[in-house]
Amino acid sequence: MKARYELYYWPSIQGRGEFVRLAFEEAGVPYVDVSRLPAKKGGGVRAMMKLLEGGGRGLVPFAPPFLKVGDFLLGHTANILLYLGPRLGLVPDDEESRLFAHQLQLSITDFVAEIHDTHHPIASSLYYEDQKAAAKKRASLFRKERLPRFLGYFEQALARNGGAHFIGSALSYVDLSMFQVIEGLRYAFPNAMARAERSTPKLAALAAAVAARPRIAAYLASPRRLPFCEEDVFRHYPELDAKR
Template identity: 60%
Template structure:
């Protein structure tokens, strides 16, 4: 049976980290909320699960695999990893992969808050001044700190610096690709500069983009373009001069 991915239609958002793993593995999945109500899909089908499940996810994305329902992006990937062949073999390395993924999660929250530093109940336009201050801090302090960490852990990988964990592709590699994509969309000048100092991150990003299934996916209609409703938004005023 196909995996069912539930996430808000119209944005890449957190769902994209799961989508990339499903696409790389080449498995069947239904992107439920992007489907049509007449097929029993769509946003209402998603909200129904959130309202009625015995283990209701706090928020999307969540995944249904038969009887298993799991929310939280990093937990979804932890669950899917072994099934998709995208997780390391040893328990210790699986925990390390998960720890990396949770650090990706932290950065995603901070990226979101650059345009919504005060409240998600308000529009960006109602918190633009605060967003500019938060984004300046994010560009100056936070992105470099995270990028340096990713570069360091690539450098220290005893199996080589082509992957975050071990000698082959695992799901955190795909998520790091997506982080670089998203941050480069939101803050192109900042990222262009930073990627020069983090060549291993840049190289992993490029290698992922060239993987056949990822390449096909990125050119398909399944890949929603970045836009200003998502987590990574390009507001030129947030990148300063």
């Protein structure tokens, strides 16, 4: 019997749950985005919070996204993808490749956290408007220092593997995740990314190749793919994206 995968994440944004959705969509494997279901069908935020309060087998996840398979709960994006990768055919079979994929995914997790902190450098509990001065300073340093450093690292990782994929000779969940990061950065920092991508042609080519894959293209054109917005991880505030 095929596993029935249930994904739990906030229903109105892409967020960190999008990295998991992209893996399911590329693999063509059915999954249920539970929080987007109506409450009368067992969905909604209430169903997610009930599990976070202690339902299911194993450790209770700290926060969404988390995956439910039967009564087994698994949290953290990178950890979920480590579990799903071999089951969805999105990572090679050998242990070294799987560990390297996980290592890269953890680096992507670090990158996403730093991207988020450009608009919430003081506290996630505060509104952006309450920390605009700190955000402007943080974003400036991010554009000048951290953005090129992270992109440079991933560009080199692609080059070391031949330039088309991060792991082996076929698409992996790391490629899908990097596509999401590039798309998010293009939304949040269009000026900075226009400059940065001149030095990272392999990353740009990877993002284009992922977007053109039939299942991903169909997903991106569907209502299941929510738009980027200013309630999400990737946010566009013009004052944080200097033209020079």
